[in-house]
Amino acid sequence: MRFRRFATFALVMALSTGMLLPPAPAQALFESLSIKDEKKMGREFDAMIRAKMGVVGDPLIDSYVKGIVDKIVAAKRPMPFTIKSAVLANNSLNAFAIPGGYIYVFTGLIASAETESELAGVIAHELGHVSERHMARRLEKSKFVGIASMVGAVAGIFLGIAGGGDSAGKLGQALVMGSQAGAQQAMLNYSRSDERDADHVGMNSMVEAGYNPNGMPQMFEIMQKKKWFSGGGDIPSYLSTHPGLAERIGYLKGRIKRMPERFTQRKDDNTRLRRVQAIILAKLTPADAALGKYKSKPESEYTALDFMGRGIVLLRLKRTREAEQWMEKALAANDDDPLVLREAGRFYYKTGQTAKAGMLLQKAVFKDPKDALALFYLSLLQAENGDYNRAIPTMRKVLAAVPEDAEVHYYLGKILGESGDDFGGYLHLGYSELYLLHPRKARAHAAKAQSLAKSEEDKEKVEKLKELIQKKTQKGS
Known part of the structure; x- marks a missing residue:
């Protein structure tokens, strides 16, 4: 089951980055992919990506990217999906979308943008793929591709790039051997059509959202200059098999020349971008x-x-x-910047200077009550001091901001258990294992919570957890 999950995940990742697939005269994989099918597929892959790919949990970064995504979506024609975004901790210049309206942005892309319009240009491009349902069409067209050869080839390419070690590379080479000849040029032509479509649809939406259209080709120029797309990163990187950047930059600049100056003279407020980049550089770039x-x-x-x-x-x-x-x-x-206060508070917490940490974290939360990371560390500090009456409500505020975060569920469960609430402790430990994709451990914690349930409300909470475990297990099987 674990291999099937990996192979399917590798398939969608490869498709979403334009990777070429081998031909085989086998039965159809999909005849028609409905929006309902895409939504279901998206939910399943999103759960795997969040469990396995290092999703950034800093609310400063998440909320910034979500704001750009929401702004572009609001400017587009009606979307077939509700768009959900996440940021992945990876130094590649990359962003990708999967079926069902899920978009992921890499920290390397954010760190390399010089203006918000440049970042918005790539996001708008990916949202163009979503609105035009390019992924569904690609999957439908793959009816000419045998399931076994397709999964084997894509999993092989993915392993060869992502594995890192010699054994992984050899396994990837073995899986992909002999499977890439034939229809590659046809798939590349198809990809060119998709990319041009996504470029133009994306530019329309970013202009409508108030961004400078020059941002899109400028970001492509940064990619071309750094050439990270040709081999860096942990997974197949953005544009590695897409049409040449020079061609795309050329036709985008040609289109921009015909636009009114009121669009091309727009100025970005890059204040929030610089704050996000400061965190990415300090925490997520090799030290x-x-x-x-x-x-x-x-x-x-x-x-x-x-x-x-x-x-x-x-x-x-x-x-x-x-x-x-x-x-x-x-x-x-x-000492009034809530970000500086939060990070200084985290520093003193980690170095054991709890009194100073508490003072700084409390001030950070006062300045920004919605900062889930500051609240998280404040709760840990309160729990260590035995102040469970404050630690538990504080951690519940964090959970309200990130309801599917495994680490937050873990610490809330730990704090509840330490406070004497064993039922609540096991319940949240169950959720933690569930979101880590460990259904067996999740069931074990749910069983312990069930044995401790006293009220009807407790029993309902356990049943809700068990139903969710069952639902996610069925999806992953």
Whole structure:
């Protein structure tokens, strides 16, 4: 069952990035893929992606990307799906969409954008694929592709790129051997048609949303310059088998020349982008590379976010004493910025200075009551102090913001158990295992919760968990 899940996931990932498929005169995989089918497929793959691919849980990053997505969706013609977005911790310049209206943006893409319009251009392009249902059409056309050869080839390509180790690469090479000849050019031509369509539909929506249309070709130029799309990253990277960037940049610039100046002269407010990039650089970029970037900038030009980021990187490198010095410089530069307060609070929590951590985290939450990460660490601190009456409601606020986060369910379960609420503890541990795609462990915790249920309300909660386990198990089988 685990291999079938991986192979299916690899198939959709490859399709969503335009990977070429081998031909085989076998039975149809799909004759017609309905919107209902796409929604079901999307929910299943989204669960796997969230469990296996390092989804970023920082609300600052998530809410920023969601805001861009929502803005573009609102400007488009009616979409066939409700769009859901997530950010994946990966340094590739990548974004992709899967069936059912799910879009994923890589941190590497966000970090490399110079303006919000550039980031919006790639997001708008991916939403163009969604609105035109290119994925459904590609899957329908794959009726000329044998199921076994298709899954084998795509899983092989995926393993060869993502496995990292020598054995994974050899396995990938073995799976894909002999299966890529034949209809590749036809599939490439089809992909060219899709990409051109998504470019133009995406540009329409980003212009309507108020962005500068130059952002789309400018982002493609950044991709072309860095050439990360040709081999970097953990999974097949954006545009690796798509039509040439030079061609696309050319026809997009030609179209922009015919637009009114009121569109091409639009200015971006990149304030939020810079804050998000500061967090990505400090937390999600390889530590040595991030430190090198900070060192290349004169300290006289540092902002509070630069001081903060350098402190975070030094802590990652276990240079705690130096890290504290930079965190203090960040607070001295701006001790009213909720992001600086949150990260300084997290630093002092992680280094065991709980009194100072508590003060900073409380101030961060006061400044930004919706910051789920600040609330999360504040709850942990309250629990460590034995203040369960405050820790539990605080963690429940976090859960309300991220209801399917396995880590939040785990810590809420742990805190509830420590407080004496064994029923609630096992219930949330069950949810944690469920969202980690561990149904057997989830069932075990649900059984323990059921044995402790006292009221009808408790029993209903257990039944809800069991039904969800059953539902997700059926999807994954």
